[in-house]
Amino acid sequence: MNLAAAATNESLAHTSNVLIYSSMAVYMLAFFAHTAEWLFGSRSKVARTAAALTGDAKGVSTANPVKVRVAKGGSTAVLDRPQIITRSASGSRDLPDGPGAHGGDEQGDLYGRVAVSLTVLAFAIEASGVLARALSVKRAPWANMYEFSITFSAVAVAVYLVMLVLKKNIRWIGLPLVATVLLALGLAVTVLYTASDQLVPALHSYWLWIHVSTAILCGAVFYVGAVATLLYLFRDRYESKLAAGLKPGAFATSVMERLPASATLDKFAYRINAAVFPLWTFTIIAGAIWAGDAWGKYWEWDPKETWSFITWVAYACYLHARATAGWKGRKAAYLALIAFGCWLFNYYGVNIFVTGKHSYAGV
Amino acid sequence: MSKTETNSTAGADGTTGADSTTGADGTSPLGADEAATGEATGAEAAAAEARAETAEAQAEARDTRELGDATSQLSTAPREESVIGGPTLSVVGWARWFWRQLTSMRIALILLFLLSLAAIPGSLIPQTSSDELKVQTFRDKHTVVSPFYDKLQLFHVYSSVWFSAIYILLFISLIGCIIPRTWQFVGQLRGRPPVAPKRLTRLPAYTTWRTNTEPEAAREAAVAMLRKRRFRVQATGDAVAAEKGYLRETGNLVFHIALIVMLVSFAWGQLFNSNGGKLVVEGDGFANTLTQYDDFKSGSLFDVNNLAPFSFHLDSFSASYETSGPEVGSARAFTAHVTYTAKPGDKPRRTVIELNKPLVVDGSKVYLISHGYAPSVTIKDGRGKTVFHGATPLLPIDSNLSSTGAIKVMDGYRDKNGKKEQLGIAAFFVPTYGQKTGQMFSQFPGLGFPVLNVGPFHGSLGVDSGLPQNVYQLDTSKMTQFKDSKGKQLKKTLLPGETLKLPGGAGSITMDKDIKQWASFQISHQPGSLSALFGACAAIIGLAGSLFIQRRRIWVRATRGTDGITVIEMAGLGRSESAKLPEELGDLAVTLNSEAPTAPEPDPHPAETVEGAEK
Ligand code: HEM
Numbered sequence: 001m002n003l004a005a006a007a008t009n010e011s012l013a014h015t016s017n018v019l020i021y022s023s024m025a026v027y028m029l030a031f032f033a034h035t036a037e038w039l040f041g042s043r044s045k046v047a048r049t050a051a052a053l054t055g056d057a058k059g060v061s062t063a064n065p066v067k068v069r070v071a072k073g074g075s076t077a078v079l080d081r082p083q084i085i086t087r088s089a090s091g092s093r094d095l096p097d098g099p100g101a102h103g104g105d106e107q108g109d110l111y112g113r114v115a116v117s118l119t120v121l122a123f124a125i126e127a128s129g130v131l132a133r134a135l136s137v138k139r140a141p142w143a144n145m146y147e148f149s150i151t152f153s154a155v156a157v158a159v160y161l162v163m164l165v166l167k168k169n170i171r172w173i174g175l176p177l178v179a180t181v182l183l184a185l186g187l188a189v190t191v192l193y194t195a196s197d198q199l200v201p202a203l204h205s206y207w208l209w210i211h212v213s214t215a216i217l218c219g220a221v222f223y224v225g226a227v228a229t230l231l232y233l234f235r236d237r238y239e240s241k242l243a244a245g246l247k248p249g250a251f252a253t254s255v256m257e258r259l260p261a262s263a264t265l266d267k268f269a270y271r272i273n274a275a276v277f278p279l280w281t282f283t284i285i286a287g288a289i290w291a292g293d294a295w296g297k298y299w300e301w302d303p304k305e306t307w308s309f310i311t312w313v314a315y316a317c318y319l320h321a322r323a324t325a326g327w328k329g330r331k332a333a334y335l336a337l338i339a340f341g342c343w344l345f346n347y348y349g350v351n352i353f354v355t356g357k358h359s360y361a362g363v
Numbered sequence: 364m365s366k367t368e369t370n371s372t373a374g375a376d377g378t379t380g381a382d383s384t385t386g387a388d389g390t391s392p393l394g395a396d397e398a399a400t401g402e403a404t405g406a407e408a409a410a411a412e413a414r415a416e417t418a419e420a421q422a423e424a425r426d427t428r429e430l431g432d433a434t435s436q437l438s439t440a441p442r443e444e445s446v447i448g449g450p451t452l453s454v455v456g457w458a459r460w461f462w463r464q465l466t467s468m469r470i471a472l473i474l475l476f477l478l479s480l481a482a483i484p485g486s487l488i489p490q491t492s493s494d495e496l497k498v499q500t501f502r503d504k505h506t507v508v509s510p511f512y513d514k515l516q517l518f519h520v521y522s523s524v525w526f527s528a529i530y531i532l533l534f535i536s537l538i539g540c541i542i543p544r545t546w547q548f549v550g551q552l553r554g555r556p557p558v559a560p561k562r563l564t565r566l567p568a569y570t571t572w573r574t575n576t577e578p579e580a581a582r583e584a585a586v587a588m589l590r591k592r593r594f595r596v597q598a599t600g601d602a603v604a605a606e607k608g609y610l611r612e613t614g615n616l617v618f619h620i621a622l623i624v625m626l627v628s629f630a631w632g633q634l635f636n637s638n639g640g641k642l643v644v645e646g647d648g649f650a651n652t653l654t655q656y657d658d659f660k661s662g663s664l665f666d667v668n669n670l671a672p673f674s675f676h677l678d679s680f681s682a683s684y685e686t687s688g689p690e691v692g693s694a695r696a697f698t699a700h701v702t703y704t705a706k707p708g709d710k711p712r713r714t715v716i717e718l719n720k721p722l723v724v725d726g727s728k729v730y731l732i733s734h735g736y737a738p739s740v741t742i743k744d745g746r747g748k749t750v751f752h753g754a755t756p757l758l759p760i761d762s763n764l765s766s767t768g769a770i771k772v773m774d775g776y777r778d779k780n781g782k783k784e785q786l787g788i789a790a791f792f793v794p795t796y797g798q799k800t801g802q803m804f805s806q807f808p809g810l811g812f813p814v815l816n817v818g819p820f821h822g823s824l825g826v827d828s829g830l831p832q833n834v835y836q837l838d839t840s841k842m843t844q845f846k847d848s849k850g851k852q853l854k855k856t857l858l859p860g861e862t863l864k865l866p867g868g869a870g871s872i873t874m875d876k877d878i879k880q881w882a883s884f885q886i887s888h889q890p891g892s893l894s895a896l897f898g899a900c901a902a903i904i905g906l907a908g909s910l911f912i913q914r915r916r917i918w919v920r921a922t923r924g925t926d927g928i929t930v931i932e933m934a935g936l937g938r939s940e941s942a943k944l945p946e947e948l949g950d951l952a953v954t955l956n957s958e959a960p961t962a963p964e965p966d967p968h969p970a971e972t973v974e975g976a977e978k
Pocket residue numbers: 274313316319320322323438439440441465466467468471475533536537538539540541615619622906909910
């Protein structure tokens with residue numbers, strides 16, 4: 001064995017650990033900055049939701065038209081541009097989105113921007129940590145739960161940052177996201193840590209690359225969807241309270257006013273879950289193909305397979321519920337959360353509590 | 364904003380203006396409010412405010428009515444019916460009711476949910492299908508619940524009656540759902556987009572402007588534009604109707620049909636599959652006939668004569684292990700070098716079988732499952748005649764391949780008096796003996812310091828009794844130990860080349876220098892996997908179509924207003940609410956607007972064009 005090479009690998013693995021710890025420190029700073037954003041944001045007293053609800057937002061003829069300005073090369077004459085009036089389906093509340101965590105407060109907004117910048121930095125550090133880990137073992141960094149956790153959280157942040165770059169209204173998810181990424185990394189470096197090493201032969205397959213990388217991506221996106229769903233439930237409750245003429249608490253008002261409207265959150269969560277469902281389907285099929293090559297059977301109802309299947313069916317339930325009138329809104333949202341719960345259990349629960357063929361190196 | 368405000372273009376009365384009183388006139392039947400052309404007075408407005416509640420309640424119902432045609436057949440999803448309130452009729456009525464329930468979306472949802480719930484216990488309770496030993500351990504440990512579990516078939520959930528019932532019902536529901544939907548969809552494909560609803564302002568996305576272009580010319584421009592964008596277009600009367608996104612429905616149907624294809628393939632595979640294991644020592648071979656298998660399972664419709672007539676020979680087996688680091692001893696690669704013949708008479712071919720890389724031959728797959736050592740020994744009897752010479756596979760008991768097993772000499776052995784006997788030797792093999800620890804457990808899975816511990820017996824192996832015997836275990840009930848000088852069971856740890864002399868001139872046991880390895884293979888024939896794969900691919904593609912394509916309709920109406928200027932109205936309707944629809948309508952409007960430019964506003968209130976749009 002080449003000792004020099006081995007030493008490089010050891011030091012790379014060490015570098016990786018240092019990078020992961022550093023990224024946690026920066027995520028922590030981002031967490032504080034987001035907290036500051038929310039705190040400063042609470043100074044502004046926005047109560048648009050209540051105004052919109054108690055004003056004339058009821059009924060059909062006032063369906064709160066939103067102008068969509070269609071850009072037209074050069075010409076600026078207002079009359080030249082057709083204005084698109086949108087109108088929600090009857091029965092749904094038509095409320096404006098909240099302004100975001102900073103609540104329109106300038107200082108809050110500044111902290112929010114700082115938080116996003118810090119998140120970008122932390123992501124860069126974490127991603128290089130993952131990369132160093134991959135280089136140190138000369139394979140994809142997801143053979144054990146430690147590696148899976150660091151890769152998964154990095155991808156979740158990447159999904160978030162990509163959406164920010166695409167100018168999606170998603171900064172409101174920053175605080176819960178950064179908080180859970182910290183939690184996942186904390187778990188990873190303490191409970192789940194496994195020294196870097198090679199794969200057992202059963203994991204040598206390009207289907208592993210395909211299957212696990214899509215699984216990680218799906219998990220990250222499902223996760224973002226679940227956070228949005230959760231916030232939707234809170235916000236929806238808040239809106240129903242207002243609509244019923246009740247007055248929610250000051251804290252709830254302060255937080256909820258700054259979130260997007262429940263309809264927006266709901267749509268966002270649906271779109272995100274629907275978008276990855278085909279990929280999740282593919283992930284399971286890729287896994288089955290790999291299992292077929294490795295174990296001689298495509299499907300054996302191994303606990304991991306079973307829970308992937310359960311997760312899949314749960315998300316199919318959710319999509320069905322959405323496609324069926326009468327199951328929109330809260331009920332469907334609960335289904336989405338159950339489905340994500342299945343995914344989480346598949347990832348943590350099955351690896352820790354249940355033994356099956358998927359338990360390989362380390363935990 | 365007040366109730367009486369309107370989305371319509373001020374000044375352009377006519378048809379669009381009709382909308383202006385909907386708030387106040389919520390109760391008026393469809394079409395009857397054309398008379399009230401936007402002259403909502405202050406008094407009426409106040410009255411409207413007072414009646415707001417009623418109006419709101421009725422608005423929804425009216426919405427459905429007014430859009431009824433426009434939304435018709437935008438999807439093939441069945442209408443939801445209430446589950447309560449069954450029929451009061453005959454058997455046929457009941458049957459129809461039952462069928463309708465079974466194929467309703469609600470029941471599909473419930474069945475899906477049940478399916479996921481039902482799959483859970485199988486992941487938490489050991490299953491006979493994957494690990495009988497674990498089930499046995501569980502039974503021994505939990506004597507109280509096990510009988511209940513047995514009754515509930517919880518040790519084989521995925522073949523249990525209740526699990527099967529759920530997925531069979533789902534399967535029926537699926538078929539019952541797909542057939543009418545496909546039928547309906549074919550009808551929709553042949554049909555035309557429905558004519559424009561009376562009031563386009565009711566639709567989720569709407570825009571309007573006035574132009575000096577003639578209505579006919581504007582409509583023609585709209586038709587051309589929509590055709591170019593691959594809409595299906597139909598011009599009727601003063602409006603153009605267009606529809607796009609049929610692929611969504613196609614995708615959805617393909618997905619559900621693909622699910623059926625997959626299910627059928629799985630079922631087919633279950634009925635016709637075969638699966639068997641075979642342990643082969645280096646230098647030995649295997650021919651694919653029933654008698655050669657160590658164990659064999661097959662689907663209920665599998666015909667043993669259909670076993671593909673291939674054979675293979677294990678030339679050598681190699682394994683490599685991590686030699687340093689925290690996971691020292693972890694396996695890194697396993698390779699079985701084989702020579703196989705696809706059919707008797709074919710040219711033999713050489714290949715390798717690895718984990719993840721089965722040998723595919725004549726519709727069957729040969730997987731490498733596990734490996735171990737088969738130390739070779741030479742046994743001589745009391746007369747000095749070699750009665751046994753060969754490798755005996757031993758089973759690994761730990762990750763460093765400490766292995767145990769039994770070496771059996773069935774016949775040929777005679778003791779020094781010439782009496783016929785059988786020999787049985789309890790064998791324990793360690794590939795890397797720990798000299799420092801002195802323990803009889805392997806320190807490393809590779810052949811570092813191989814030793815073989817033997818404990819010989821003589822007598823009857825009991826193989827003639829007809830009872831099936833585990834080849835790796837010694838039944839010593841009819842055997843006698845060979846004793847050492849102290850009268851204890853004779854046991855000796857041999858190095859390669861070393862010999863143990865049996866006491867009383869009963870012969871000798873020599874550990875040969877040649878230590879072989881064995882590999883065990885699983886030979887499976889799994890029909891239907893290709894169609895299952897095909898179904899899976901179709902399912903993903905269909906799903907993507909179903910979820911990413913929006914089915915939507917666009918209407919363009921061009922009419923001459925009372926002042927002689929053309930009013931163009933455009934509206935869009937999607938199957939579900941989507942932000943893309945207004946965007947697309949905007950694009951279309953801009954395109955059409957360049958053909959039919961906005962006319963200068965004669966009215967002194969240009970800002971009122973869209974009154975409700977100040978948000
Ligand atoms: C085997 C289980 C099933 C799975 C995994 C499944 C999955 C799905 C998925 C993922 C969608 C897409 C949802 C969307 O367009 O947003 C869908 C749509 C749909 N499914 Fe299923 N489905 C199953 C069984 C059934 C059954 C039994 C029925 C009939 C009773 C059914 C009827 C429908 C209909 C009508 C739609 C489309 C609704 C629409 O047009 O949006 N499905 N299904």
